[in-house]
Amino acid sequence: MNIIIFGPPGAGKGTQSKYLIKKINGFQISTGEMLRDEIKRDSEVGKMIINDMNDGKFVSDEIVNKLIKKFIFDPQKKYNLIFDGYPRSLSQAKNLDLMLNDTKQKIDFIFFLNVNKDTIIKRIEKRKSIEKRSDDELNTIISRYDNYMETTRPVLDFYSKNPNFHEIDGTHEIDEISRKIDSFINV
Numbered sequence: 761m762n763i764i765i766f767g768p769p770g771a772g773k774g775t776q777s778k779y780l781i782k783k784i785n786g787f788q789i790s791t792g793e794m795l796r797d798e799i800k801r802d803s804e805v806g807k808m809i810i811n812d813m814n815d816g817k818f819v820s821d822e823i824v825n826k827l828i829k830k831f832i833f834d835p836q837k838k839y840n841l842i843f844d845g846y847p848r849s850l851s852q853a854k855n856l857d858l859m860l861n862d863t864k865q866k867i868d869f870i871f872f873l874n875v876n877k878d879t880i881i882k883r884i885e886k887r888k889s890i891e892k893r894s895d896d897e898l899n900t901i902i903s904r905y906d907n908y909m910e911t912t913r914p915v916l917d918f919y920s921k922n923p924n925f926h927e928i929d930g931t932h933e934i935d936e937i938s939r940k941i942d943s944f945i946n947v
């Protein structure tokens with residue numbers, strides 16, 4: 761079963777993805793983690809990524825699509841993918857559809873974790889004190905949230921027409937959100 765979880769930075773996508781990995785024995789495709797790995801390796805791509813992230817911008821679709829392609833085409837991971845934070849743009853959504861079609865896969869469930877800006881700020885400030893992430897500065901958080909809401913609106917519109925799309929109130933406690941997801945996937 762392939763699942764998309766999307767929502768603004770700090771909505772709990774990673775937390776719910778990790779829950780689903782255990783629940784369905786799946787593989788997480790976290791664009792955020794992939795991008796942070798490139799930064800840690802100090803690659804040329806990593807340097808481009810850090811400049812964009814520090815400016816509150818999204819990394820180019822070309823870079824992100826290239827990074828996730830290997831997961832989608834991996835025969836051991838097919839049909840068990842959890843897309844955490846991807847797609848973020850309409851072109852990424854269309855690219856994902858093409859790659860899935862090429863591998864005879866589909867998206868079974870789409871979950872949008874809807875969380876307001878104030879809750880996001882509180883969560884990310886807490887996360888910053890624990891994880892010490894460079895992209896968790898207050899101005900960066902606000903910029904990323906606003907940019908996300910603007911950029912992702914077409915993706916939300918694109919997927920919300922699907923019968924497998926579910927909007928979930930992401931302000932609830934982690935366990936409550938997990939139970940809501942469970943009620944849809946019936947696993």
